[in-house]
Every structure is written in structure tokens, then in C-alpha cells.
Amino acid sequence: MCNTDLQQLKTITKTETTTVPSVHADTVYALVLNAFKHLAYVEADCTSASAYIAQTNIFAQLQELYCSFAQSTDYVSLDSVMQCFTNNITYTDETWLYTDVVNNTVLESVKLQDYTYLSN
Secondary structure, eight states: HHHHHHHOOOOOOOOOOOOOOOEEEHHHHHHHHHHHGGGOOOOOSSHHHHHHHHHHHHHHHHHHHHHHTTTTOOOEEEEHHHHHHHHHHGGGGTTTTHHHTTTHHHHHOOOOGTTTOOOO
């Protein structure tokens, strides 16, 4: 190999762009507000206590997600948002925890069951 062959060698960096479904920061903020509104309902039985814990966890995770990206970007992946719900909803009769929070947002059309399996 001579010097002219080495001069022709170059390092090429390939980058790929992937497209992921995302939602705007304003939508995540609306979810945080909706989740906060539903924290006012507490009852004395253990089923309600379990639902309240799930509600507070959803609120906390949405708020943490919002704070983690809101200053740097306008969009967050839909998977990240849905994870806040799927981490806390296990049974089909708990889907109201999702529907109450996404009410009147663009996520109303997103099905929770597309992101997790719910037990009966």
C-alpha cells in the first residue's frame, strides 16, 4: 500500500433517524393538571386506598416526566407518557385511572390496552 492509498481512507459516520410517536409538552402539562384534579378523592376502604396510591403515582411520574424534558424540548415520546400509566394500572376495572386523566386531550384516542396487558 502506498501513501496515496492511505490518503484516500476516511472515516464515515452513519446516523439513522427514527420516527417515534410523540406528544407536545402542553399535552403532558394538561395530563399533569388532570391527574392533580383527581387526587382529591380519598375513601376509607382499601380498594380506594389502592386506587389513590395509583393516582398519586401517575401524577408523580407525569410531573417528573414533564420536568425532565420541558426545558429542553417541546416533544416527548408517547411511549414515555404511556409508561406513567402502565406502571400503575394492572386490571381492566382500573382503566378509569387512565381515561379520567386523558379526558379532553389528544390522548383520548390512544388505547391503554395497546401499551399493556390488563388482567380481569
